[in-house]
Amino acid sequence: xxxxxQLGSHVSVSEGALVLLRCxxxxxxxxxxxxxxxxxxxxxxxxxxxxxxxxxxxGINGFEAEFKKSETSxxxxxxxxxxxxxxxxxxxxxxxxxxxxxTFGGGxxxxxxx
Amino acid sequence: NAGVTQTPKFxxxxxxxxxxxxxxxxxxHEYMSxxxxxxxxxxxxxxxxxxxxxxxxxxxxxxxNVSRSTTEDFPLRLLSxxxxxxxxxxxxxxxxxxxxxxxxxxxGTRLTVV
Numbered sequence: 001x002x003x004x005x006q007l008g009s010h011v012s013v014s015e016g017a018l019v020l021l022r023c024x025x026x027x028x029x030x031x032x033x034x035x036x037x038x039x040x041x042x043x044x045x046x047x048x049x050x051x052x053x054x055x056x057x058x059g060i061n062g063f064e065a066e067f068k069k070s071e072t073s074x075x076x077x078x079x080x081x082x083x084x085x086x087x088x089x090x091x092x093x094x095x096x097x098x099x100x101x102x103t104f105g106g107g108x109x110x111x112x113x114x
Numbered sequence: 115n116a117g118v119t120q121t122p123k124f125x126x127x128x129x130x131x132x133x134x135x136x137x138x139x140x141x142x143h144e145y146m147s148x149x150x151x152x153x154x155x156x157x158x159x160x161x162x163x164x165x166x167x168x169x170x171x172x173x174x175x176x177x178x179n180v181s182r183s184t185t186e187d188f189p190l191r192l193l194s195x196x197x198x199x200x201x202x203x204x205x206x207x208x209x210x211x212x213x214x215x216x217x218x219x220x221x222g223t224r225l226t227v228v
Contacts, residue, residue, distance in 0.1 A: 009154060036217075043118070043204055043219030044157075090156055101172065102147075102217060104156035 002027045002095050006105035014113050019063075019078040021108050023091030026072065033074040034092040034102070035065055044090065050074060061085070086112045116140050120205050120220035127195040127227045135190040135223050137205030143218075145208045146188040147172070148180065150201040151222075157204060163188055195227045 007022040025031060032051050036044040048059025055067045061084075065076045074091060091105040121136045139146065147162035159172030163182040177199060179191040188207075192199060202224050206217040 004156075006156075034217075041221075043221050044206075044217075045219070046216045049216065101159055101162065102157075103173075104149075104158070106154050106156045 002031060002093050002103050004091050004093050004103055004105035006089075006091050006108050008108050009106060010109045010111065012111045012113060013081045015083060016080050019076075019081045019085060019110065021076040021089050021091075021110070023065075023074045023076065023105060024072055025074065025091075025093045027093065027095060029095065030067075030069055031093045031095045032100075033065075033067060034094075035059065035063070035074075035076050036090045036092060036104075037061075038088045038090065038107075040087070047076070047089070081110075081112050083112050083114065086110055118205055118207055118218050118220040120203075120223050122223060123221065125223060125225050127192070127225065129195060129197060129227060131195050133192050133195065135192075135203055135205075135225075137188045137190065137220060138186050139188075139205075139207040139218070140186065141207060141218065142185060143207035143209055144185070146182065147206050147217075148178070148188070148190045149204045149206065150174065150199075151204060152201050160190065160203075192225075197227045199225065200227045201225060 003026040005024045034049045035047040038044045048057045050067045058064045063078045088107045088109045092102045094100045118139045144165045148160040149157035161180040163169045205220045208217040209215045
């Protein structure tokens, strides 16, 4: 069965500092991988996705993520945090063998300090 | 473009009551799904549908029913509400091409069962 682990339920960063959110997946074959963002009182919005093309994926709002098969990881980064990046971030995985259903990690809430 | 519309946004139920959460999408997407979001647990799949007339269970289906009579609508029914069903519910839709593409989420329904 596929699973996703996000290290750290809360992350606090200073404005202008690097944002690093960690995601590890468990799967016997490379899955499709996604990062979603949820702003307060809203639904989820896709940030970026990995679907077996380039291992470094660029998304919206300056975020990017790198797929590392050897580490079964898909960490999300942004070089310089903005106040508007305060939100909850979810890593998700889907496998063709599992009917392409999305499985989400527990989420990481990002706080940006001025 | 409305995207995915969920109603109601908020609901309070008494234990044992039943209700239907509505979800409609105007993007002609084949794949629709329902998730519940609980703190620290990410989103968990309740039920999903790959097209009109076809539904299947997700990770946490007990206590919920769904139907898909049209491409646009995918209502979620709570048969006899329990306090354990207090949660935020999200409906999502995506294109179905043999692999998941971007999932579009509604704004959510915050349900409290007392």
